[in-house]
Amino acid sequence: MSTDARHPTEPAAGLTIRRALPADVRAIRDLVDPYAERRILLAKDLVGYYEAIQEFLVAERGGEVIGCGALHVMWDDLAEVRTLAVRTDVRGTGVGHLLLDALLDRARELRLSRVFCLTFEVKFFTRHGFAPIAGSVVDREVFHQLLLSRDDGIAEFLDLARVKPNTLGNTRMLRELSGPGAPDAVSG
Numbered sequence: 690m691s692t693d694a695r696h697p698t699e700p701a702a703g704l705t706i707r708r709a710l711p712a713d714v715r716a717i718r719d720l721v722d723p724y725a726e727r728r729i730l731l732a733k734d735l736v737g738y739y740e741a742i743q744e745f746l747v748a749e750r751g752g753e754v755i756g757c758g759a760l761h762v763m764w765d766d767l768a769e770v771r772t773l774a775v776r777t778d779v780r781g782t783g784v785g786h787l788l789l790d791a792l793l794d795r796a797r798e799l800r801l802s803r804v805f806c807l808t809f810e811v812k813f814f815t816r817h818g819f820a821p822i823a824g825s826v827v828d829r830e831v832f833h834q835l836l837l838s839r840d841d842g843i844a845e846f847l848d849l850a851r852v853k854p855n856t857l858g859n860t861r862m863l864r865e866l867s868g869p870g871a872p873d874a875v876s877g
């Protein structure tokens with residue numbers, strides 16, 4: 690992973706992006722909680738993190754988890770980037786960009802062609818080729834299949850009335866991936 694030449698700091702110095710382990714769950718929960726309290730991210734119980742741990746990547750520096758993010762598969766071509774969080778004291782130093790790059794690489798490995806996100810961070814996701822979308826991005830049949838899910842993130846993706854209070858002010862964004870191994874669309 691390379692350092693962005695536009696920025697003076699070296700986000701990659703001493704930073705490892707790796708698959709999350711069950712032992713990281715409490716650190717992930719501590720990262721997410723401040724954002725969940727402000728309704729920026731969905732809150733989860735500890736068991737929810739354990740169940741989802743294989744979806745997570747973490748950013749680690751000096752033995753500490755300073756960022757996390759998950760890729761949640763929704764259909765054969767589609768996943769969501771969710772729970773992307775960087776510890777408040779290291780925001781703005783490039784950790785989030787490295788995590789999102791790695792999550793998009795993961796989506797390509799899984800041969801997915803579209804990645805969704807629901808976010809207040811429109812500029813940040815735009816830098817990674819995401820664009821705002823309106824309406825549904827799945828056909829009727831897939832929509833009805835997704836309705837069977839009990840996952841709150843899926844309910845948010847479907848824009849169901851019961852989760853509207855969670856999604857107020859968020860922007861729905863989609864990134865098309867042009868194929869496995871395709872270069873990322875970050876532009877300066």
Ligand SMILES: CC(C)(COP(=O)(O)OP(=O)(O)OC[C@H]1O[C@@H](n2cnc3c(N)ncnc32)[C@H](O)[C@@H]1OP(=O)(O)O)[C@@H](O)C(=O)NCCC(=O)NCCS
Pocket residue numbers: 693696697698699700724729730770771772773774775776779780781782783784785786787806807808809810812813814816
């Ligand atoms: C969104 C979020 C994950 C971004 O993480 P981050 O580590 O702060 O992001 P970065 O530092 O990589 O980039 C943010 C800005 O920092 C600056 N930056 C990036 N790399 C930098 C570097 N090496 N040195 C200095 N500044 C840098 C840039 O101005 C960048 O702006 P850009 O988005 O226009 O490129 C973080 O703000 C967060 O945890 N937000 C709350 C949760 C959330 O909203 N998650 C998204 C929905 S799931």
